[in-house]
Amino acid sequence: MPKAKSDAKTGENAAETPGDEEDFALRSLQQAHAADRRYSASKEELLHFYEQMLLIRRFEEKAGQLYGLGLIGGFCHLYIGQEAVAVGLQSALKGGLDSVITGYRDHGHMLAYGIDPKIIMAELTGRHSGISKGKGGSMHMFSVEHKFYGGHGIVGAQVPLGAGLAFAHKYNEDGGVTVAYFGDGAANQGQVYESFNMASLWKLPIIFVVENNQYAMGTAVKRGSAETHFYRRGTAFRIPGMQVDGMDVLEVRKAAEIAIEHVRGGNGPVLMELSTYRYRGHSMSDPAKYRSREEVQGVREKRDPIEHAKAELIEMGVSEASLKDIDKQTRAKVAEAADFAENSPEPEMAELYTDVLVERY
Amino acid sequence: MAIELKMPALSPTMEEGKLAKWLVKEGDEVSSGDILAEIETDKATMEFEAVDEGTLGKILVPEGTEGVKVGTVIAMIAGEGEDASALEAPAEPEAKVEAQQVKPDVVQEKPADGGTGQLASEERAKVRDPEVPHGTNMKTSTVREALRDAMAEEMRRDERVFVMGEEVAEYQGAYKVTQGLLEEFGPKRVIDTPITEYGFAGIGTGAAMGGLRPIVEFMTFNFAMQAIDHIINSAAKTNYMSGGQMRCPVVFRGPNGAAARVGAQHSQNYGPWYAHVPGLVVIAPYDASDAKGLLKAAIRCEDPVVFLENELVYGRNFELPELDDHVLPIGKARIMREGADVTIVSYSIGVGIALEAAETLADEGIDAEIVDLRTLRPLDKETVLESLARTNRMVVVEEGFPVCSISSEIATICMEDGFDNLDAPVLRVCNEDVPLPYAANLEKAALVDADRVIEAVKKVCYR
Numbered sequence: 001m002p003k004a005k006s007d008a009k010t011g012e013n014a015a016e017t018p019g020d021e022e023d024f025a026l027r028s029l030q031q032a033h034a035a036d037r038r039y040s041a042s043k044e045e046l047l048h049f050y051e052q053m054l055l056i057r058r059f060e061e062k063a064g065q066l067y068g069l070g071l072i073g074g075f076c077h078l079y080i081g082q083e084a085v086a087v088g089l090q091s092a093l094k095g096g097l098d099s100v101i102t103g104y105r106d107h108g109h110m111l112a113y114g115i116d117p118k119i120i121m122a123e124l125t126g127r128h129s130g131i132s133k134g135k136g137g138s139m140h141m142f143s144v145e146h147k148f149y150g151g152h153g154i155v156g157a158q159v160p161l162g163a164g165l166a167f168a169h170k171y172n173e174d175g176g177v178t179v180a181y182f183g184d185g186a187a188n189q190g191q192v193y194e195s196f197n198m199a200s201l202w203k204l205p206i207i208f209v210v211e212n213n214q215y216a217m218g219t220a221v222k223r224g225s226a227e228t229h230f231y232r233r234g235t236a237f238r239i240p241g242m243q244v245d246g247m248d249v250l251e252v253r254k255a256a257e258i259a260i261e262h263v264r265g266g267n268g269p270v271l272m273e274l275s276t277y278r279y280r281g282h283s284m285s286d287p288a289k290y291r292s293r294e295e296v297q298g299v300r301e302k303r304d305p306i307e308h309a310k311a312e313l314i315e316m317g318v319s320e321a322s323l324k325d326i327d328k329q330t331r332a333k334v335a336e337a338a339d340f341a342e343n344s345p346e347p348e349m350a351e352l353y354t355d356v357l358v359e360r361y
Numbered sequence: 362m363a364i365e366l367k368m369p370a371l372s373p374t375m376e377e378g379k380l381a382k383w384l385v386k387e388g389d390e391v392s393s394g395d396i397l398a399e400i401e402t403d404k405a406t407m408e409f410e411a412v413d414e415g416t417l418g419k420i421l422v423p424e425g426t427e428g429v430k431v432g433t434v435i436a437m438i439a440g441e442g443e444d445a446s447a448l449e450a451p452a453e454p455e456a457k458v459e460a461q462q463v464k465p466d467v468v469q470e471k472p473a474d475g476g477t478g479q480l481a482s483e484e485r486a487k488v489r490d491p492e493v494p495h496g497t498n499m500k501t502s503t504v505r506e507a508l509r510d511a512m513a514e515e516m517r518r519d520e521r522v523f524v525m526g527e528e529v530a531e532y533q534g535a536y537k538v539t540q541g542l543l544e545e546f547g548p549k550r551v552i553d554t555p556i557t558e559y560g561f562a563g564i565g566t567g568a569a570m571g572g573l574r575p576i577v578e579f580m581t582f583n584f585a586m587q588a589i590d591h592i593i594n595s596a597a598k599t600n601y602m603s604g605g606q607m608r609c610p611v612v613f614r615g616p617n618g619a620a621a622r623v624g625a626q627h628s629q630n631y632g633p634w635y636a637h638v639p640g641l642v643v644i645a646p647y648d649a650s651d652a653k654g655l656l657k658a659a660i661r662c663e664d665p666v667v668f669l670e671n672e673l674v675y676g677r678n679f680e681l682p683e684l685d686d687h688v689l690p691i692g693k694a695r696i697m698r699e700g701a702d703v704t705i706v707s708y709s710i711g712v713g714i715a716l717e718a719a720e721t722l723a724d725e726g727i728d729a730e731i732v733d734l735r736t737l738r739p740l741d742k743e744t745v746l747e748s749l750a751r752t753n754r755m756v757v758v759e760e761g762f763p764v765c766s767i768s769s770e771i772a773t774i775c776m777e778d779g780f781d782n783l784d785a786p787v788l789r790v791c792n793e794d795v796p797l798p799y800a801a802n803l804e805k806a807a808l809v810d811a812d813r814v815i816e817a818v819k820k821v822c823y824r
Binding site: 057058061062064065067068069070073074075080099101130131132133134135136140141142143144149150151152153154157159160161162163164165166167168169171172190191194195197198201279280281284285287288289293300354355356357358359361 | 367369370371372373393394396404405406407408410412431432523549554555557559560561562563564565566567568569570571572573575590591594595599600601602603604605606607608610639640642662663664690691692693736739
């Protein structure tokens with residue numbers, strides 16, 4: 001099994017001899033990343049990452065299936081192919097302290113936080129036991145308990161909201177950081193740069209994460225972006241960038257540690273670009289005719305994050321049989337979630353009117 | 362166990378489709394992610410992927426079949442250790458879609474427990490302004506000072522409260538509403554932002570989600586148009602979308618409505634825009650006492666509040682009770698002047714115009730009651746309807762466009778719930794339905810004034 005490779009490793013993008021000190025500061029994290037790319041995980045750690053990624057993959061496949069059966073409606077954006085990003089990044093965060101916010105492709109980020117797949121699936125099927133009582137749906141899920149702040153449907157809106165969460169961390173002096181995920185498509189929204197400016201100006205503890213899955217719905221990155229190296233887009237705001245292979249969970253984890261150390265140290269924001277790929281369409285109703293079947297198949301065969309981790313685990317001495325067991329258990333867990341989601345009751349009619357406002361006036 | 366492959370719904374509206382092409386054949390090993398077939402919907406040709414692993418048994422619907430209903434079993438997959446060739450079609454092919462149909466449930470008669478269902482409950486209709494204790498000293502205050510004091514008092518009371526916006530700190534506020542706050546509370550809590558409304562409205566909203574109590578000042582609400590997405594999509598809807606899990610206690614405040622001679626882009630009343638949106642509280646006070654008491658309530662409130670001030674009123678002087686903690690109830694209108702012949706409903710700067718008109722009308726023997734709505738959402742229907750029941754005539758005065766306005770809403774409420782009390786049609790007195798012009802004479806002609814109110818009142822009184 002080949003190790004995952006990304007453009008990041010070519011000499012072109014590695015930090016070169018710094019011109020002046022400021023220039024160096026902007027490149028320093030990329031340099032640190034280039035010098036030490038991969039996290040050295042123990043067998044147990046890698047197994048855990050593998051299980052989490054597999055859970056996301058199987059969960060999303062099941063969600064796709066339930067959508068096909070009409071049990072999930074509306075928009076449903078699957079995370080298949082991008083699993084290593086959420087799992088690698090969030091494994092490096094301090095649970096219960098740090099905050100996470102993302103857009104509408106949000107199932108994976110919740111599962112990576114260990115949130116019960118049953119209540120996530122029940123939200124997808126619009127049931128009362130769903131995490132938002134069935135009133136949010138696929139795109140609008142939150143877990144204040146896990147400091148997971150959504151689940152936002154307007155492309156790019158989560159970026160200033162994330163900066164606001166980081167503002168609260170700084171204001172409260174609690175030592176927490178925020179990870180704000182957005183896609184290569186959202187990266188062209190103006191509010192993203194408004195947020196970059198203020199986050200850098202006020203040294204907010206935030207990591208901006210571009211999940212570059214190569215397509216903004218149907219528009220390939222190079223058709224929509226003048227600067228396709230998204231990690232460079234913070235330069236105008238003095239935000240150091242990092243380009244990371246988002247298909248390798250151990251590379252993601254290591255890069256996250258470098259970024260978090262910088263941000264938690266009070267040095268202001270970091271912009272990470274994670275090169276990744278979504279195997280499915282933008283949403284369930286996207287036929288994905290803007291790319292060839294060979295392209296998708298090529299990524300699946302050469303760069304798949306789960307297959308990659310699996311090969312490494314086997315190298316580490318984990319037996320194929322035990323990996324098969326994990327797959328079986330994961331499928332069972334997902335099947336249980338689907339059963340729960342299918343059999344839970346819909347919200348009561350009275351719920352139509354609750355939660356509009358918190359207080360009574 | 363054999364697994365049935367069913368015709369998938371590939372869009373929210375798909376009911377049937379054409380099985381265009383099988384990309385696998387009977388006996389093929391399939392694993393999750395493999396593309397099994399191409400399916401044509403009314404909109405596009407979609408690929409159908411395998412989720413389960415196994416061997417493809419029987420293909421039950423051959424390629425080229427049109428009009429295959431969603432949910433029809435199209436093939437069977439044999440699991441591990443099963444003989445794929447022995448698989449048979451299910452005895453009763455389920456052609457029925459299990460999709461959730463929208464059921465025409467009977468909406469229960471009793472109002473729901475909570476949410477908007479409760480907004481008009483009788484219990485709360487009884488809430489009135491707290492009594493000002495006898496002997497309380499009254500001081501004269503401008504609206505500007507009252508707003509500043511409200512913020513300062515709440516910042517002293519609650520560490521989580523901070524104010525952000527353009528020129529709020531070192532410049533002391535573009536309209537001097539935040540004067541002195543930087544000196545008392547320092548730059549951590551009084552924050553100058555760059556000119557970037559969308560961005561800082563989002564940051565303020567996010568900070569509220571993160572547990573703080575932000576006051577976001579817009580230099581004027583005209584500029585909040587750049588930020589309206591965060592006010593509506595991020596702030597107003599989150600509590601509902603999260604099933605009540607995530608609150609957003611933020612106050613967006615600043616001057617609203619026409620100023621003087623600043624042209625069309627800087628002169629607009631956004632009251633009706635925000636009042637349209639469930640999940641927001643919208644307040645538009647007139648005098649200093651309401652400005653202070655309601656801003657304090659807004660800052661303490663757990664819901665997102667749009668607090669609409671008026672530049673032309675900032676400098677006006679009013680009586681204000683000197684109390685330690687002057688907080689007024691949100692969602693309650695106020696009778697500004699009692700009268701028996703006609704009700705004039707208004708809010709914000711319109712209340713001043715209504716009061717001016719009432720003086721003149723009194724001289725002509727018409728005794729007008731004036732209702733100041735103060736809160737535009739949730740709207741205090743009871744006070745409006747009770748007043749109508751006393752006077753049987755109503756004029757609504759609004760410094761803003763007439764179409765789809767607060768006035769339209771009040772007129773509708775009177776039609777729906779007060780029809781039997783109406784002795785004349787409800788009339789609206791609004792600005793002209795044009796962008797506000799610059800030329801002094803045209804501007805004057807476009808804005809509401811007391812003369813027009815008097816004319817309308819006489820009309821509903823048939824005088």
